[in-house]
Amino acid sequence: MIIVTKPEATEEQVQHIVDRILEWGLKAEVSKGALRTVIGIIGPEDAVRERPIAAIPGVESVTPVLKPYKLVAREFRGGNSSKVKIGNVTVGGGEVVVMSGPCSVESRDQITSIAHEIKKAGATILRGGAFKPRTSPYSFQGLGVEGLRLLAEAREETGLPIITEIMDTKDLEVMEQYADCLQVGARNMQNFALLKEVGRSKLPVMLKRGMSATIKDLLMSAEYILSEGNFNVLLCERGIRTFETYTRNTLDLNAVPVLQAETHLPVIVDPTHGIGLREHILPMALAAVAAGADGIMIEVHNSPELAKSDGEQALLPDEFTDLVERVRKVAQAVGRSL
Amino acid sequence: MIIVTKPEATEEQVQHIVDRILEWGLKAEVSKGALRTVIGIIGPEDAVRERPIAAIPGVESVTPVLKPYKLVAREFRGGNSSKVKIGNVTVGGGEVVVMSGPCSVESRDQITSIAHEIKKAGATILRGGAFKPRTSPYSFQGLGVEGLRLLAEAREETGLPIITEIMDTKDLEVMEQYADCLQVGARNMQNFALLKEVGRSKLPVMLKRGMSATIKDLLMSAEYILSEGNFNVLLCERGIRTFETYTRNTLDLNAVPVLQAETHLPVIVDPTHGIGLREHILPMALAAVAAGADGIMIEVHNSPELAKSDGEQALLPDEFTDLVERVRKVAQAVGRSL
């Protein structure tokens, strides 16, 4: 931690800062410059991270030297990547994983037929929402537990493990009966009660980046889950909110290499929500894999114009089949398989 | 709802769009232009809002005519404002309300002495966090139920009603035993499970705007609460996330007049989190009231440099007393009292 004082800071103020540091059981190294004094704190930074140093009179700025996350840090695994198992599928190795399915589970026919289609095309994990986070209270809110049951039936029929979103701490028990992987959505990325709850689960968790979450915020939210004991976490880039209105969100592919440098957790990209325009999902999926993503999530519907949610951005099964073919070529070009 | 077709849309596609509209029990008005066809939908817009019209082949854009919120809309109250009672304090009338207190409840002494100080200075509602949403799992997470008890004691001593944050649907019952007003924090603004839960409470709710929530998003989240039957809702602007890094957030005072034009719900401004720099909280508080806010929320601590959270942005009791005096003058200059 490095403290820089204000130009008008007095001798007494500098001494008071040093005294506080000593009180906390650390050492202070003071360098007086012509205009400002720089105070380095020597010792474990954790002991001071939570102190409101900027509130001490005379302090101009406080700069941490170490990262605030530990368990998610790449260094924690000695620079290696983690692998996470979802059912029988391994995420985080040489193979790029394709997750697919409809936005919402709507009926047995719908989810089962889509599950068959995406499996044939090459997807290995089935997604589908049973509890739906909708901006409007008047929108379709999902089939709830009935949706979970239909997902489980589709798994039975196809063998595909399933991932579905959890929205409430109260739902963990029922989720654990049906799901193979829990999804924490973008809007709940900083729902800390929920993060702690899924941190106590045995199931793997895919944590989606919030719309205005920095990469550091995302890693800190993942740290919540790991700190409760659950290390089976995937991170998912799904578009951030910027000033651009042409696209629904701005898919931030910069996050892919940055996350891979910072953390050992696998990184999934969701181009469907990320760009939100069905005609442009393909190029963004190709770009995600070229950038190094460990997997992609693509929404598919057999009748988008009748979908109960997000039909505007769902691909038809045929379009999805074509997408997987093209993604495979790019994966190979960057030394991965699919 | 107005649909504009792509320039290359065929006759069949236009007809298919019209057929869908008729299927939904509405009428379609078609105007063919040189390049594009415009289709107006006549009838209740709610019936089509949730349909994925943009997924129908040939559609270029879909523009709603009506607002997606109803119960929160100013029109719902015939253009009048709502008043919300928190304990014996009325929010939303001619008087500007001042809420104040520490970020976190830390001890009986701390909360009680601060409560006395802010009451003397002119605050009428006491804030204090018992359950704290912290970016890091290693930060102080609040005293929990014990914090609620200490808040209630401070209310006993001072007569000030209390507002405190709820983070988990599981906590509603215990919250209702102690609090006079529930706060839903910025990070939970789209935690829809929580919104529904507090919508079923008898307590008033202050809903804070999320860091990347548009004004429409905020109103839709409030709509969730009202649609469950709880009309005692305050909205709170507390800073949005922009590219600017000098300030902690960008307090968006534009939201004040815009919200007051769109909704009947009272609007509170939180300059403490909004700008996040203690030396600049005063001018932002003055500006908030000049812009028309129905109240402000200001964090105060008697020893900021020892605070367990957010000490960097807490005012000292004396600074707060001065702030209230100055805010009062601005309130009077714009025809309000305090």
Added chain:
Amino acid sequence: MIIVTKPEATEEQVQHIVDRILEWGLKAEVSKGALRTVIGIIGPEDAVRERPIAAIPGVESVTPVLKPYKLVAREFRGGNSSKVKIGNVTVGGGEVVVMSGPCSVESRDQITSIAHEIKKAGATILRGGAFKPRTSPYSFQGLGVEGLRLLAEAREETGLPIITEIMDTKDLEVMEQYADCLQVGARNMQNFALLKEVGRSKLPVMLKRGMSATIKDLLMSAEYILSEGNFNVLLCERGIRTFETYTRNTLDLNAVPVLQAETHLPVIVDPTHGIGLREHILPMALAAVAAGADGIMIEVHNSPELAKSDGEQALLPDEFTDLVERVRKVAQAVGRSL
């Protein structure tokens, strides 16, 4: 300047960094921590600011201790504010200055009659665009030199000094014949050729903040003007670009106290462009003055629906008269006059 090394940085890399610092004629203070080494650079920071230190192998981060601006810094004036004269009007003292006029000069009648109206209402500086920065090449581009002549006639008639926008380095000479103050628009805030050119002018310059310019960027652009010898500079906050689309821009009033803490230059606020919705300009003007602005700029038109540019956000003369009255009350409430 403080350098933090990567955890994997070798002894040789640390030594190489130190050697570079010594080469530049400075001293290095090395503190080895458990994970990272911190190197403080002792000596004039300017000598290293432009060096690509982050390009040296083993460097993780580089944190400057000093501000990159000098002439604009508040410290440069010993903590005092500057006053800038525009014609016979002083900006930056106890009095809040009101600049007003139409977006574009359209005709002799238009500019002269508006000038009379705004003068009567209390404005002391006349604005009007002769060269107009328009997003579309097909929009009205301004009357050019003819517009400047008409502005000068309006000054003749009313005595109001005039401010108008310069868009091209080639136009400085003609501008200097007519204008009392040059405006550099938001879109040219980092047009460094133009900044240097107006820096060589005798006329005062009002520099508008770019739509995505940080406060630091704005100050660095002002530094360009001062570094060429022109110290008569006003800064103008006019709205930044955020994710919010309800308003045209997000007027960032946080910039007012922050700029006043960082620089001695006067700060003007332009609520017209800032919020861009005529019905909400009044509260934002009140808030700007409450926040401490040294002046406001308000667009007025006598027939907004026939205006050749920005009619949507122009106030009618009567509305403007009312606004000035109300702004005066708020100015007095915060200890200023108008």
Added chain:
Amino acid sequence: MIIVTKPEATEEQVQHIVDRILEWGLKAEVSKGALRTVIGIIGPEDAVRERPIAAIPGVESVTPVLKPYKLVAREFRGGNSSKVKIGNVTVGGGEVVVMSGPCSVESRDQITSIAHEIKKAGATILRGGAFKPRTSPYSFQGLGVEGLRLLAEAREETGLPIITEIMDTKDLEVMEQYADCLQVGARNMQNFALLKEVGRSKLPVMLKRGMSATIKDLLMSAEYILSEGNFNVLLCERGIRTFETYTRNTLDLNAVPVLQAETHLPVIVDPTHGIGLREHILPMALAAVAAGADGIMIEVHNSPELAKSDGEQALLPDEFTDLVERVRKVAQAVGRSL
């Protein structure tokens, strides 16, 4: 153009809107709903685009039906792409073009040796700044005309055509003596005087997207150049400004497919400035080509830690050689060559 009225709009106001439309020589189609009236304007939208319709009393919103750009629109070329020649290199066909070179021209040796290196690696266009837009007036501002001469010598030696930035309308003549392609930088994207000037040049122009420019803004700025007669325009995505601070900018690859759908102009991506972190330039370059970019621009320096500008993000020649090899494989995987 579709006008929606406010709920409280009177009959007279609606009639007044209709009258205005008729005055402009167009037809109005009025549909009265329960709450609001919708007025469609029939006839050439250009005739009304510039009218301040929102300033007419009773108007709530105005939605254009047509795009505001014409010459740059994909439809203008009947759906085909344009090819632009820079020297003997064609941009916009099946081949992905690689532009490379240092940020700034620093010396004859530097530019010539880098030119040889990048040519050997596979680049076909040489970049290098002679006039440099620097945030600080105290930073290296480029060698000016001398830099242009050195670039021309490097072209002589290697045969690579050169692209370099123009910052001032006054410099066009000298630029035309030396350059093969003009670059308009991000900070000048809405310097309309400069856009008009380069629009009158015979040289091709690469227009970089401004840091907070929407895709529509970028296209409107390109429209300025085409409307002056110069159709040889490339667009360049180089990172936008968002809330994320880990990366220097947020490279917005969403812009690639969106631009290719909207315009016939070739699209270049600059990952160097886009992400601004040398260790992550490679994956972003791969992603750019996978997303469909017509070319990439990569900064290379033979001694980054001694570079006079942007050394932190320059690749070494060997790293660049490796990058081109990998980019070639991705190009082939998406059906392009390099």
